[in-house]
Amino acid sequence: MPIKPIPDGYSAVTPYLIIKGAVQAIDFYRRIFGARERMRIPGPGGAVMHAEIEVGGSLIMLADEFPQMGAVSPQTLGGSSVFLHLYVPDADAMFAAAIAAGAKSEQPMENKFYGDRSGTLLDPFGHRWTLAMHVEDVSPEEIGRRMAAMEKSC
Numbered sequence: 001m002p003i004k005p006i007p008d009g010y011s012a013v014t015p016y017l018i019i020k021g022a023v024q025a026i027d028f029y030r031r032i033f034g035a036r037e038r039m040r041i042p043g044p045g046g047a048v049m050h051a052e053i054e055v056g057g058s059l060i061m062l063a064d065e066f067p068q069m070g071a072v073s074p075q076t077l078g079g080s081s082v083f084l085h086l087y088v089p090d091a092d093a094m095f096a097a098a099i100a101a102g103a104k105s106e107q108p109m110e111n112k113f114y115g116d117r118s119g120t121l122l123d124p125f126g127h128r129w130t131l132a133m134h135v136e137d138v139s140p141e142e143i144g145r146r147m148a149a150m151e152k153s154c
Contacts, residue, residue: 010059015084017062017127020073022048025062025125029053032098033086033129035060056086074126083120083128091133095119098131113146114138 006012019025023046029035035053043049047064054060065073074080088094095109102124109119109131118132138146 015060017060018065018071018073019062019125020065020075021125022051022062022064026051026053028101028124032101080126083130085130085132087132089133091117091131095131111135113150114143
């Protein structure tokens, strides 16, 4: 039997987060986002060399930062241009729980013109998450009309 180029349980594209404080981040993601830890490879001094968590059926890989290897966290870089978009059944409740656990609101929860209710937060480790739930099916044409009306009012 030939070896599969993409192993079972993995997808072709997987986010890989570099975190200052990976052990604490795994706990935060478990408590707030319902993450399930799939594996962890310990490193020197209690660091996490590699870990895998599953959030809502999606895999996220992560590790502690190792600057000597070019792996640095958003905190070391002074920010990140990457957002993680997470659809959940109750985005309002999860958003409130994340804020209560130390995340910072960057955009409050609100209904969007394209049919989602969402808000964006910065987790305590420097990663941005948009928490969302789909609340309305909107056609591409209607999205265009709503966006045009929104731009006129700005």
